[in-house]
Amino acid sequence: MDPSVHPPAVSKLHYQVEGWFGDALVTTFPCFLVTEEAKRGLLDIGISGATLAPAEVTKSENFLELQPDVELPPFVWLKVDGRAGHDDFGVNQKLNLVISERAFDVIDELGLPSASIQPFDVGNK
Template sequence: MNYYEIEPLVAGELGKDTVMDPSVHPPVVSKLHFQFAGWHGDALVTAFPCFLVTEEAKRGLLAIGITGATFADAEVTISEDFHLVQPDVELPPFVWLKVDGKAGQDDFGISRTLNLVISERAFYVFDELLGLSSADFWRFDGDNR
């Protein structure tokens, strides 16, 4: 199976209610508050070190039985700038994608360079939703760079 290293759109930042331990790298987040600054329709977004997916993407990923990730609730808010720049955009529901798999083995993992790595079958779920239009991605050839 092919794997892809992906850099999703940074659609916002960790909000003030996020709880994390910054004494380790990457920081460990135990409660996620994600504040959107803008959104271009992607089903997968990020703010280091966390990832969010739409509920629709979550359903598609669960339907194929993905490995290497679980889902959790996140507090999602919109910044004042979001309202000014995109006043007519309504966000779909988003959930936290908690990645705990091995890159190049599970459907979701994190590379040595701290990028998200997804399997081809997970990639197709996002592709069907047109959910990676703002992301950069390339074929993952292992952590041997």
């Protein structure tokens, strides 16, 4: 990670899971992950504003203690490079992830139980 720029530039993603409650989308500044199942759905609709790349995902000691029976699905890195409010995926000036309705529908169908989702305000691009 290159912290000399903001948001930090990430060249290789290793995400250590502290807890997981079934979300198909995992957000952690400045990176995002989706399950393989979500990846397939997003590719089926031909998303714009993001590419999908491999990510190393491991369980933390905390995860192993608190959720020992939870199996993680395979995850991939959702590398967002689109324009908020224009592409299916983008990041606004406040560094919040912005998702089009059609991409949201794909991910929501697979589970967004703990995500905090708010409508996109065009005035806050």
